[in-house]
Amino acid sequence: MSTENEIHKGLAGVVADTTAISKVDPESNSLLYRGYPVQELAARCSFEEVALLIWTGELPGERELAAFLEVERSHRALSPELRAVIDALPADCHPMDVCRTAVSVLGAQDPRSEDASPEANLAKAQRLFAAMPAVVAYDQRRRRGQDPVEPREDLDYCENFLHMAFGEVPAPEVVRAFSVSMVLYAEHSFNCSTFTARTIASSLADLHSAVTGAVGALKGALHGGANEAVMETFEEIGIRTDEPQEEAERRAKEWMDAALAQKRKIMGFGHRVYKHGDSRVPTMEASLHEMIEHYGRPELLGLYDGLAKSMDEAKGIKPNLDYPTGPVYHLMGFDTPTFTPLFVASRITGWTAHVMEQLADNSLIRPLSAYSGPEERHVPEADAQA
């Protein structure tokens, strides 16, 4: 059977279902969450407000927000059992393995794990949202040989996240940049990890199973893992803190030209949907510029600009969101392997909203394949084999 025209490798260009959660429009280079431009949400809303918008479809009123903040703040601490599981994992395993395991443990511990009602799933989503910063911060600190920092209920989500990671709340502009990254990472239609979550949910498996699978899908370097890979590229080129910006830019261009000549794939560039630039990059780049200024690290901007200019000139391929977030998280003091877990903490919102949307009008996700193996053949009968 010739199925050449029917096969869409990587499901490229396939519209698999509808979604009311976000609209990614490569033509107008825009991204809307529930109708709102993501740039406006990043500038005017807290991450907690955006999370409620993604889950419920509307920005919360005062009372709704206050009720959610109470829930979120009361579920921030890790249980002793979850700490023990994390402590039992090798200190050199990837932090995404810790996130994946933690989501699974939180599912096993959740009293309503098997309740698939919309109310139970929203409650599970909110508890996961509340717990993930502690997982990420706890794990980074244990790897550094530092004592854990307990959550503080007087801080908002982003302040508390940074407090648990570093033992102090940084300057307001740093918290602001972190919040922008959380909002921008929250949701992006049928990306690989979200589609994974929807596929798992479509079998009527529980929400935590869907999110556990999504964490696995996000880990790969072609998806969320790219934010770590960007920093590895910077490190491969060499970060020299006292180097003039122009010199760093020159070295980065030289590195990119050589890498492209070797036909290397450069992480942090390109996108399956956007072909003329990622709608979120200008907003994140503005935060990167602020962080470069705040931390006094112009050489990082040299590396950043050098790679981007050289890639644009050579191939016309633009950066995706993982490109600016890598150096932003580095400047804030996160270890490189913790970058993708930060993405997890944000994308919990989108994944869980998609699980709920999938279940509201479910159809088992099961595409067809075109067989390309041998023609039918037969196992010789026993006496013929002898």
Ligand SMILES: CC(=O)SCCNC(=O)CCNC(=O)[C@H](O)C(C)(C)COP(=O)(O)OP(=O)(O)OC[C@H]1O[C@@H](n2cnc3c(N)ncnc32)[C@H](O)[C@@H]1OP(=O)(O)O
């Ligand atoms: C938040 C996110 O998940 S954003 C995505 C993060 N991922 C990355 O940054 C990984 C690097 N980028 C890539 O691998 C790709 O651009 C993807 C996977 C994101 C999108 O890929 P696709 O739409 O399938 O495009 P595909 O990989 O086929 O690339 C098309 C062409 O552009 C080239 N290209 C695309 N991205 C890159 C890149 N980052 N570096 C070098 N060349 C690239 C490909 O080599 C290919 O060239 P060819 O036609 O000469 O073979």
Ligand SMILES: O=C([O-])CC(=O)C(=O)O
């Ligand atoms: O949409 C995609 O394919 C990847 C992406 O940018 C995201 O998940 O944020």
